[in-house]
Amino acid sequence: MTAHRYSLAYAQERDREDPLRKFKSRFYFPKVNGEEAIYFCGNSLGLQPKAVKEYLERDLDSWATKAVDGHFDGEEPWFSVHERSKAALAEIVGAKKHEVVAMGSLTSNLHALMVSFYQPDGKRNKILTEAGAFPSDMYALETQVKHHGLDPSEAIVEVAPRQGEHTIRTEDILQAISTHKDELACVMMAGLQYYTGQVFDMKAITKAGHEAGALVGFDLAHAVGNAPLRLHDWVVDFAAWCSYKYLNSGPGNVAGIFVHERHGDNPKLNRFAGWWGHDEKVRFKMEKGFVPMYGADGWQTSNGNVLGMATHQASLDIFKEAGMEALRQKSVQLTGFLEYLIREISGGSGVLEIITPSAEVERGCQLSLLIHKGGKTVFDEFYRNGIVGDWRNPNVIRIAPTPLYNSFEDVFRFAKILEQSLAKFT
Known part of the structure; x- marks a missing residue:
């Protein structure tokens, strides 16, 4: 039976079904505070493939x-x-x-x-x-x-x-x-x-x-x-x-x-x-x-x-x-999951707003979050908890779950940190 959509079990279930899951292990991930980061910044700089040295x-x-x-x-x-x-x-x-x-x-x-x-x-x-x-x-x-x-x-x-x-x-x-x-x-x-x-x-x-x-x-x-x-x-x-x-x-x-x-x-x-x-x-x-x-x-x-x-x-x-068709299919699912969780968590808090279009044909994997309360402090809170995203002045955080090396569990873990961060500004 499928787990509730807002749960770690659901995210892990989706990862087990993901035909592209093997590619994550082919990249190096940076560390924040000694722990492997959740890297959602491929829209600025993609991760290094482990094969680079060989090539x-x-x-x-x-x-x-x-x-x-x-x-x-x-x-x-x-x-x-x-x-x-x-x-x-x-x-x-x-x-x-x-x-x-x-x-x-x-x-x-x-x-x-x-x-x-x-x-x-x-x-x-x-x-x-x-x-x-x-x-x-x-x-x-x-x-x-x-x-x-x-x-x-x-x-x-x-x-x-x-x-x-x-x-x-x-x-x-x-x-x-x-x-x-x-x-x-x-x-x-x-x-x-x-x-x-x-x-x-x-x-x-x-x-x-x-x-x-x-x-x-x-x-x-x-x-x-x-x-x-x-x-x-x-x-x-x-x-x-x-x-x-x-x-x-x-x-x-x-x-x-x-x-x-x-x-x-x-x-x-x-x-x-x-x-x-x-x-x-x-x-x-x-x-x-x-x-x-x-x-x-x-x-x-x-x-x-x-x-x-x-x-x-x-x-x-x-x-x-991997193939572009398969990557696009996972990207749509991954970004859709991220959008769902953000909306579930932020609700009517008034702290942030997704300004990226909801229609699949009008976006890639990036979601831009317009921060109405807390400013860059919200972004800094993300980073302290191991989320590598991207801040753009004056008040936007760009989050990009990349299908080659991000997982549904990454998205869920981000959501829990977002929930924790928003509690400080509502």
Whole structure:
């Protein structure tokens, strides 16, 4: 007989039935006050896979024993290191392998893509984005606009939540696209809003943007490895992401890009080129005249960071084994359990409010808790009791139960600590 939903027995029962439960043991967990923490901060930095050392040692050994010959010798020569991750990344973002490549860092990649996909022409010079975007996105768009001699206050259109609401209605985004359709050059916004945890309707936004004559791209930093993505089918023009959050590839590690295949064989498309994006068949002729590689590879500028790619692959191979469909199914269940417990515990206390949408299609695994009473003291209480979450000014705690390494018991234990913490503020 199934145990009551708000009980340790129920959580443990769900964990026994979980086909992904084995993956938790493949990660290292930090400790708080000498005890293994409940880690709900994958939305900021994913945990280290235990296999990282093994993956690194392969390339370190190659460097030690082959030195420069490691570029072309061995089972995985460095010359083609960027190809290792393509299959997993394509599955994660819903793309074809030639549409993705691991390279660079998130914001530098966004700038490189904007050079190609933001081309203001006369009155068609506006960029549409979400209000309250992550600072890197705000600064990137602001400086891209200035680069073209335009005023950000006029060229950047921000869509905000309605008065008294926390998230942005899809209908308001689509209406803004329609309102500015004759002036819109580009739509560039988050796929998942970092502060509220809202997943935007990327399919509908892309369709509306194209109908308005604009190109459409997304920053997927908080969506990749978390929310369902079908970039190719949605005909998204471009996207960029980091790998150190849900992709668990290490702090500041290599990022990635997507370029839809309809742009992948267009050598006339404006871009800032480097030699690793040049046709690999003639790359070492060292001649003038840039000829881009087909697909996303043509946006590479430098050879890959081999050691960074190794740690990246250690996590991506786990994703390949687990499968995105299974991970998403567990994520929906895990986050749903967390939402249920928070609502059961907080009730009418007035201490906190979940501002992330309840609809499954509008969120990943992150729930953002708006703290009305107690402020950061509530967060500090969590940490003292072994919960690693994420505080965002002015008053939001982000909690992200990640399906690869979090369990239903983790969620239940968090709930008991939440219950204990709330008692101090009610």
